[in-house]
Amino acid sequence: MLDAIIIGAGPAGISASLYLKRGNKDVLVLYHGESQLEKAHKIDNFYGFPNGISGKDLYNNGINQARNLGIDVIDSEVIDIKIDNNIFTVKTIDKDYQARSIVIATGNKKIKPNIQNLDKYEGLGVSYCAICDGFFYRKKKVCVIGNDNYALAEANDLKNVTDDITILTNGLELKKETDFKVDTRKIKSLGGNEVLEYVEFEDGTRLETRGVFIALGVAGGVDFAKKLGILVNGENIKTDENMKTNIDGIYATGNISGGLLQINKACYEGAKAAIDIIKYLNNDK
Ligand SMILES: Cc1cc2nc3c(=O)[nH]c(=O)nc-3n(C[C@H](O)[C@H](O)[C@H](O)COP(=O)(O)OP(=O)(O)OC[C@H]3O[C@@H](n4cnc5c(N)ncnc54)[C@H](O)[C@@H]3O)c2cc1C
Structure with a gap:
């Protein structure tokens, strides 16, 4: 001690x-x-x-x-x-x-990623703290944006509330192996009516999600x-x-x-x- x-x-x-x-x-x-x-x-x-x-x-x-x-x-x-x-x-x-x-x-x-509409959905789907806000996303699809230990630690915290968790590396290389679903594509923007409903990638495709947790760097x-x-x-x-x-x-x-x-x-x-x-x-x- x-x-x-x-x-x-x-x-x-x-x-x-x-x-x-x-x-x-x-x-x-x-x-x-x-x-x-x-x-x-x-x-x-x-x-x-x-x-x-x-x-x-x-x-x-x-x-x-x-x-x-x-x-x-x-x-x-x-x-x-x-x-x-x-x-x-x-x-x-x-x-x-x-x-x-x-x-x-x-x-x-x-570190804030350069993603369109990130600020717009803060509190409406975008969070910076899994243990604080995870409860609002019980049994919902969520994503964690990050590519290293901190992102995986946040994803682990979210396991208490949902099974549907995807790590989005936003074009970066994932630095640790993981059992979580991983998508490495670069993100263009966030969208949805009133609350966050999807992430849009630069290739134009969308991933449905209710929550995005930002966990870049340390x-x-x-x-x-x-x-x-x-x-x-x-x-x-x-x-x-x-x-x-x-x-x-x-x-x-x-x-x-x-x-x-x-x-x-x-x-x-x-x-x-x-x-x-x-x-x-x-x-x-
Ligand atoms: C370009 C530039 C020029 C500057 N010029 C001046 C100047 O001329 N005069 C002046 O007085 N000030 C200047 N500053 C400001 C000065 O550098 C800061 O005020 C000072 O460094 C703050 O000290 P700190 O100890 O609070 O944080 P920092 O010096 O930023 O140290 C943070 C520490 O936390 C550690 N850390 C962070 N997260 C974790 C984690 N999860 N786990 C473990 N460790 C972690 C980092 O490794 C680091 O050791 C300048 C800053 C910049 C960027």
Whole structure:
């Protein structure tokens, strides 16, 4: 049992890990997929680098700094978080980990496919969370758009409500073998009267469906939040001034909490969350 699991190895996640480790807590950092920081060609507005630094170097330096302090920083994709009696189980594609607190520091990348009418049917057939909305599609035909672990995890959640599930890769190669039905054709648009009734492919043919669940790339912070009943505001997770969400023991830091999307703010929030988690774990609150 760990004291804290941090999802994300960007400035927000790594800063939280440094403060937690130095507060004598057992902490694990999990990361997978690109950080926003890696995309930054050159950072010139962060303290201490007179000639600037590339985002990639700063990202790797952060990970190495944590590892040098004895923190496990592991590349493993998180696909789900479960809560049971204030204990959190973080499920990755490799194994499950348990902790008494969680920091969601996944950044705020949201991959939306370029499909006509996607926004029009949001809430009328288009969903971003199988466990939240699956119930509305009991015994109906549904599709999951995605091509990797996250899409298959969402499809598995839907098995509780329906047997008729198709994975639509939207022209991408399916990265994992699966028993689900798979259609790799590129999607042009969604259609239906009032609610979603079909997906139309670029070759002009249609697939009847009542629900389309978007699960591209890796699961993001808001995806986890929605499943857990954490309050969100659009693509951001709501927190208090200590970065705590509405669930005790779960914090959200960095780009995922919205506001100024900058490294300084991500570092500050990582530190702030860690200090509050230390109090929470020590029963000082
Ligand atoms: C082109 C560009 C230029 C920028 N320039 C600047 C600049 O000059 N100055 C500045 O201050 N800011 C700049 N930024 C913004 C800055 O990069 C971000 O504000 C900062 O990286 C946010 O940090 P974060 O820790 O919240 O998220 P990120 O750095 O995005 O890190 C997210 C982490 O979460 C992990 N992750 C996500 N999902 C999962 C999952 N399911 N399982 C496991 N791990 C997961 C990722 O692997 C990654 O480690 C720039 C951004 C871009 C895109």
